[in-house]
Amino acid sequence: MSAADRIDHVLVVGGGLTAWYAAAALKRRAPFLTVTLLATPPAADALADRIACTLPSLPGFQVDLGIGEDDGVTRTGAGYRLGTRFVGWAEGRPDYVHAYDGYGHPIGSAAFHLHWVRAAQDGTVAPFDAFSPAAHLARAGRFVPPTPDTPFAGHDYGLTLDLDRQRAMIRAFATHVGVIEMPGEIEEVSVDARGFVTGVTLIDGRTVTADLYVDATGPAATLREAVDEEWRDWQAWLPCDRVLLAMAPAGEGATVLTEVTAHAAGWRWSSGEQRGIAYSASHLSDADAAAMLGTTADAVIAIRPGTRPCPWRGNCIAIGDAATQVEPLEWCNLHLALSAIDRLIAMLPDRHMAEVEAADFNRQTLAEAERVRDFLAAHYRTAHRSEPMWHTVAQAAPPPGLAHTLAQFAERGRLPFYEEETFTRDSWAAILLGQGFLPRRVDPLVHSTSPGDVHRMMARMTDAIAAALPHTPAHAQWRAAQMRRLAR
Template sequence: MRDGASRLMRGDRLERIVVAGGGITAWCAAAAIKRRAPFLDVTILACAAAPDALADRIACTLPSLLGFQEDLGIGVADGIVRTGSGYRLGTLFAGWATGLPDYVHAYGRYGASFGPTAFHLHWVRSAQDGSAEPFDSHSPAAALARAGRFVPPTANSPFADHEFGLTLDVPRHATMLRAFALHVGVREIVGEIAGVTLDADKAITSVDLADGSALCADLFIDATGPQARLRGTIDAVRDDWSAWLPCDRVLLAEPGGEPAVLTTVTAHEAGWRWSSGGQAGFAYASHAISDGKAARVLRNASGATPGEPIRIRPGTRPQPWQGNCIAIGDAATEIEPLEWCNLHLALSAIDRLITMLPGRVATSVEVAEFNRQTRAEAERVRDFLAMHYRTARRDDPLWRSLAATEPPASLAHTLAQFAERGRLPFHEEETFARDSWAAVMIGQGFLPRRVDPLVSAIPVASVRAAMAHQASAIAAALPHVPTHAAYRAAQTRHLTQ
């Protein structure tokens, strides 16, 4: 009896996984699965990287990449310094609210809580009586970023608890991830997909290659970009987000400069453009500007010639996991790179898969829960990006139309709660902290109508004194922090000594 049970358990065990794709997303998936589940046979089908996969091409990342690499055992030397990455503390938004100053969305806290209420609620009271300094002046990370300085979180200083992302040298980072994946035991097969064979239940039985061979597995991970060359053979069901996220084209250019600690995002009548040092881009709505004119806008701004336009279909697959195939990255969700979420969503899906690894055949409850969480996270990212357009203050036809468009119900609820008393509802699968939501809405002049009653528990004078003390502590510490360039140079020297 025990032998029969053992054979049954072995027969039900997940053994073979194939990851299809040639970019950062695919190598992250293969490396993470093999590293954290070394008993699995993990093969990557390294087909040509999709030129329209933004998760594989955008240089700016959120802080989640650092945690992802740390979990795998990729340290600062290999994951940052040797790959030529720069540190990112946030994004400067320019021209998003006419008549208001530019503002910074930084990674980390804004101010410090007073009593039972969040800092931004006290700031709102100060704004109503005219005594408030700019909201981002209370962010240690924003102060560092505006000054072009960088230091990791440092105990017993104003810079003790901020977060930071990276600006990647994308080819070098992909090379590092490939080397790491092969080191931990991932098997690489270089080839091109010629077709996909499905069984009667629309499960993949094999991925057929151009050389006539075929790859079989228990589970297939589709990281092939927007074409979703595996998952797309099962169905084409997608949720369309174009009503709220207008940019359906992206141009990229490589000016060749040093990575910037603060990425600048400048609004344009047809979308927005950005510069992160080594990479520049322009995300735009094709009905508002021609591809040729968009290329001239980016060339004039960056001094570099952009490549071909990348098409985006804003939206997501409500069921990225179907049968024995899971879509991640652009194969699951396509969004413009505003706030740099493309790679983050892929990494989150990889982590979610590893924590929910199925048997040889996944049960319906496992698939449904993965899809529920993944969709909820993607929709909340959609809401955060759409909030930028909904609360912006520009008089261009595109922007007026977006501000007048009825938002998704979940975003409408968030905006209504914030507009009344500055409250931000809790969501389970939330990428951005409450301080991030507050930073963008306040930065764009979307302020609550009323003050939260709880702020009156702290006297106005006490709050003003505490705010002034926090700001002065940041200002006093700032000159002692190295510039971003100096910090990177010191790391490089330390590595080569």
């Protein structure tokens, strides 16, 4: 690429975590760029910026930027998360844990969950999450990082953020590596006949131009909406179109296991430092939702479940809530934004903004968003609740990817895997089996090992976890030890 072809200036617009992470990553990983962040007021309805729970992708993203755990986690007051406990999603069944870990290990030539299905049909097996070391840690309120030569060697972890401190950290990092911060509010976005953004006029009269524009303004998508308004609606499969957030009472620390409890019109959660409720406005009023939350809540956040099939058009790329909006079930909002930032940097365009490059970015981004949609929709599709909202969404014809996955699993427990998956096969199995969605037939591969041998292997797995668990610290103890280490 010649110097004349290379882009020089990127304008990132937005004031929340998504914008700051985008600007920091662009400058850190493409230092030849001039990266300006137009710090518009943070969007109150941008869930990627406002949900405290994260997937394991955030710690990994920080490491890629050169932000160590001391700065990205400990000094920002973040807690560690090992998974989510689902309560009331399948009436008549116990709660279950979706942990960021493997569940058992293959036996013979068959995946562990296939052996578990055979044992479950015989009525002689512990719950599926009993075979996840991280699920045991999480239920006990304990935490250790992956530790070789122990049962706790293979798990991953997300975070529960102190959002204000996290934003202050990444803002300081971004400006340290050379991002230029420009406070302002947008008056007008200029777009030419090709659909390229040509400039942004601020309310104070200034005009800002760039080679590439990154829209991290939240659902308003202030830049990207000026190009086109194409949108795919997902509400038939993701029914919750409202969220209320509130702070937990003083003294409650971050929990290593986030509890998500279903209710008649959606679900509610508590992460220790933040609590919230997601619900369908057609089935629950805002006032009743606030009453269920049990504390003073922020303003109602309206969600338009769906995605922008072409987040990259011309020289403008939408990320975060500007590209995809989903309820925060499974905590995917910030994850999708970080994934888009990685993809943008890997596919960084030149001045030609070749359509073939944008098309591949859009293909991958849409595929990832749709598989996240399928994973979230699977919770509703396989739930066992009798209320009208749940009945309606369970009866809706599923999207093709989810229909294929459920059909394969329902027949003999096989889990197809798509190119742009966020969640592992073990995660899919944890949700489906936890909600009682069992295959009709046992996979023939399991017959290579006798039921008795499998039972003994399963017992050894759970015994090893039980023996190691008392030697792990409580989550609060681990966090306190990390703070003491920094203070020395």
